[in-house]
Amino acid sequence: MSTQLKDTMIKNSDFSALATNFRDYITRNKIIYERDQLIEDLTTRNQDLNQFAYITSHNLRAPLSNLIGLIDILNYDHLDEYNKTIVDMFRDSASKLNETIYDLTQMLSIKSNKKVIVEDVSVSCIFKKVCNYFNKQILKLGINMHTDFLCEMIPFPKSYLESVLMNLMSNSIKYSSAGRPLRIEIITRKNEDGNVVLIFTDNGIGIDLTRYSDKIFELNQRFHSHVIGSGVGLFITKTQVTSMGGRITVDSEVDKGTAFTITFKSI
Incomplete structure (x- = not known):
């Protein structure tokens, strides 16, 4: 070539x-x-x-x-x-x-709100404010309320904590059982990692987790047709908790009640 x-x-x-x-x-x-x-x-x-x-x-x-x-x-x-x-x-x-x-x-x-203020917030003060908001329902239903705030201060935005407790309280009232008085228990503890844990429990009608476990915190999800609701409360609650580095889980049984466990990230 x-x-x-x-x-x-x-x-x-x-x-x-x-x-x-x-x-x-x-x-x-x-x-x-x-x-x-x-x-x-x-x-x-x-x-x-x-x-x-x-x-x-x-x-x-x-x-x-x-x-x-x-x-x-x-x-x-x-x-x-x-x-x-x-x-x-x-x-x-x-x-x-x-x-x-x-x-x-x-x-x-x-x-x-990209820069919300995280501070030590008094859970008893916030819960008292929430109870005042639902005062009529509490008196009408004769709700039995029990609190045990072993950890009084929670590291979380004040407005977010109020919103979380408002949504959980609202759900407990909406989905109470007609066959027994509503009982709500709220406790706070520290876990083995030193993080504050809040457990919100009621004896309402519960949720069928075998059917809805993967949809509990999704937007516009409702699990009981006899109660009117927007289906966004738990979505907002989870978003507020996870946006601050926390975690929320649910344990529930039909006609037994529901327990939400929230783990707050330490400051």
């Missing part, structure tokens, strides 16, 4: 490799560009969605609070049975809307 022919073949080979590398470069840049565009689009959509949700919840909260206040001061005893039914329907609808807005603001708070 002549030297000229060899040189020509080498040049052709170099050109072919260069063309291949150029095509690969174009392809990679196209993929990177499309990825960046997708990220930018998703970021914009997420910001718009968060802004919409915030504006919606903010604008609804004030008139809804006024409506609930007006219903509460209404002289219920002076109404006939028909109008009492109408007022009860108004109250239920307002309560459900208020719960939905609360859930929405909680989820937005978790996603937007």
